[in-house]
Structures are given as structure tokens and as C-alpha cells.
Amino acid sequence: MVQEVKPNVIKDSVVVINAGINGNNTADLLSRVDKDVLKSSPDLVILMVGTNDMLNERNRLNLTEYKNRYQQLINTIKNKSALVLMTIPPVYSPYIIARQPKTMYSVKGPQSLVDSANKIIKQLAVKNKCLLIDLNQILTACGGAGPEKDNLFQNEANSGINDGVHPTVNGYRVIGTAVYQFVNLLKPLNKTIVCFGDSITYGYKMDGQGTVNGNSYPAVLKRLLDTQ
Numbered sequence: 497m498v499q500e501v502k503p504n505v506i507k508d509s510v511v512v513i514n515a516g517i518n519g520n521n522t523a524d525l526l527s528r529v530d531k532d533v534l535k536s537s538p539d540l541v542i543l544m545v546g547t548n549d550m551l552n553e554r555n556r557l558n559l560t561e562y563k564n565r566y567q568q569l570i571n572t573i574k575n576k577s578a579l580v581l582m583t584i585p586p587v588y589s590p591y592i593i594a595r596q597p598k599t600m601y602s603v604k605g606p607q608s609l610v611d612s613a614n615k616i617i618k619q620l621a622v623k624n625k626c627l628l629i630d631l632n633q634i635l636t637a638c639g640g641a642g643p644e645k646d647n648l649f650q651n652e653a654n655s656g657i658n659d660g661v662h663p664t665v666n667g668y669r670v671i672g673t674a675v676y677q678f679v680n681l682l683k684p685l686n687k688t689i690v691c692f693g694d695s696i697t698y699g700y701k702m703d704g705q706g707t708v709n710g711n712s713y714p715a716v717l718k719r720l721l722d723t724q
Contacts, residue, residue, distance in 0.1 A: 510721045511688040513538070514707055514714040516697025521548040521555040522565035525692065529569065532692070534576050539686035541573050542675060544582040544631065544693040546617065547661060550609040551587065553596055563616045570624050578686070580678065581621045583614040583632040585696065588641035588649060588660030595658070629678050631671060635663075638670060650701065662700040665711045671696075672716025679717070691717070 515532045517524070522545050533541055548555040549562045557565070573579050592606045602608065614632050621628040635641075641649040641660050648667035650659035663671060679686065691697050691714040704710015708718040 510686065510718070511536075512708045512714050512718040512721065513688070513690045514697065514699070514712060515690050515692045516694055516699065516706065516712070516714070518695040518698055518700060519548055519552060519555060520694040521545065521552065521557060522562055522569060523557070524555070526565055526568055526572070529572050529692070533573065533690050536688060536690060538577045538688045538690040540578045540580065540679065540682070540689045542580045542582060542629075542679075542689065542691045542693075543569065543573065544584060544691075544697055545569075546584040546613040547587070547610070547696060548694055550584075550613050551592060551596075551606055551661070553600065556600070559612055559616065562613060563620070566616065566620055567624075570620060570626065573692075574624065574626070577690075578627075578682070580627045580629060581617055582629045582675075583617050584610060585635050585649075585661075585663070586610060586632055586640045588643065588651065590643075591651070591658040591660035627678075627682075629674060631674065634674050635667070635670065655701070662696060663713075665702065668699065668702060668711050668713045669716055671713040672720065675713060675717050676720040679721075689717070 513536055525545055549557045587606055587610055589605045589607050638648055643651050643653060645653040648663055650657055650662050650664055652658055654664055699705040699712025702711040704715055705712060708715045
């Protein structure tokens with residue numbers, strides 16, 4: 497069982513907003529960034545997007561389109577708020593290949609597209625002087641995505657589904673704790689934080705999905721920020 501790290505100081509109440517939507521890619525985020533992010537006048541935005549750009553048959557973009565739209569998101573958000581980028585998580589390729597046309601992927605498979613997206617995210621972080629949480633590295637160090645029952649990603653053994661993309665409850669605890677530990681180092685304390693992204697931010701199949709209650713990573717982040 498992954499335990500949430502408890503802060504040892506009392507913090508003023510922080511508003512955390514879950515602005516994740518299932519199936520979204522960078523184009524979708526651009527279409528709603530004003531309404532779902534900037535309208536709240538956040539002090540900090542945590543951006544994680546790319547899984548659908550790379551792997552969703554309906555929303556897939558090529559790498560050039562992805563990079564261009566991601567840069568547009570950075571331009572739009574960074575002009576109004578502090579911005580932290582997150583790399584996208586690893587995936588369990590056998591599940592993805594089994595449910596999508598084989599022609600979608602090269603011989604290197606779905607994970608190679610995730611790796612390519614993360615290379616772009618890291619390049620854009622450097623180019624735009626954005627802070628970066630290398631979530632892919634963290635989750636890979638915790639075992640990556642696989643078929644084992646104790647894996648941090650939903651699979652047949654732990655969730656009864658051949659998912660391989662979305663985290664389990666423990667997976668979200670790892671993400672939320674990693675984000676908390678990073679955000680807690682930023683000074684001054686951010687009063688309003690928007691977690692902006694796709695179904696991984698939304699908390700797909702978690703209790704309280706789409707909110708800051710339950711088991712999504714924004715919910716874990718909120719609890720940690722509110723707890724002694």
C-alpha cells in the first residue's frame with residue numbers, strides 16, 4: 497500500500513481545481529483554457545497532456561502538431577500564471593495494441609510515442625523556462641505499467657479491465673504526493689492551483705473523478721495541502 501506523505505506544518509487553505517476531461521488532447525485544452533483555467537485566475541497551473549495526442553485513435557496528432565499546440569498552451573497560460581509541466585505516464589503496450597489498429601504504431605509500439613511526447617515536453621520546458629515534474633520517470637521507477645496485481649496502473653489483475661493507461665488508487669497517490677512535494681517547495685505559497693489535463697488528471701474510474709474529492713491526483717494533492 498502506497499502511503500500519502502503527510503506535511504508537518506499547517507498551511508492556509510489552498511483552492512485546488514480539477515480541470516481534467518476524459519479523452520482530451522492539446523487541441524481540446526486550447527479550446528477551453530480560458531473558461532476552465534484562466535477564468536479562475538490561478539497562481540499555478542499544472543499541465544499534463546499528451547496521452548490522447550499519441551494513443552487515442554480519434555484524437556491522435558502527429559508530433560509536429562502536438563509540439564505546436566503544446567507551445568500555444570504554454571504561451572497562453574504562462575502569460576497569466578506560473579506553470580509547471582508534467583511528463584506523461586508510461587503505458588502497458590500489449591493492451592493498447594490489442595484494442596487499436598496495428599497500423600497506428602511502428603514496430604517500436606505505443607510506448608515509443610509516449611517517449612517521443614515526453615522528449616518534446618522536456619524540450620519545451622527548457623525553451624520556455626518552465627518548471628518540470630518528470631512523472632514518467634517517477635512512475636517508471638515504481639514499476640511502470642504492467643499486468644501485475646500490485647501494478648500502479650489499471651489492469652485485468654487489479655481492476656478487471658485491460659486498461660494499461662490509467663492509474664490505480666495507489667498510482668494516483670504516487671502522482672498526488674509527487675506533485676505535492678514539488679508544489680510545497682514553491683514560494684510564496686500558491687492560493688489557487690489548477691490541475692489541467694485529460695482523463696489522467698480527471699481521475700478515470702476513481703471515486704470523485706473530475707473533482708478534488710476522492711482518489712484523483714488533484715484530490716490527493718488537496719488533502720495533502722490541507723492536512724498537518
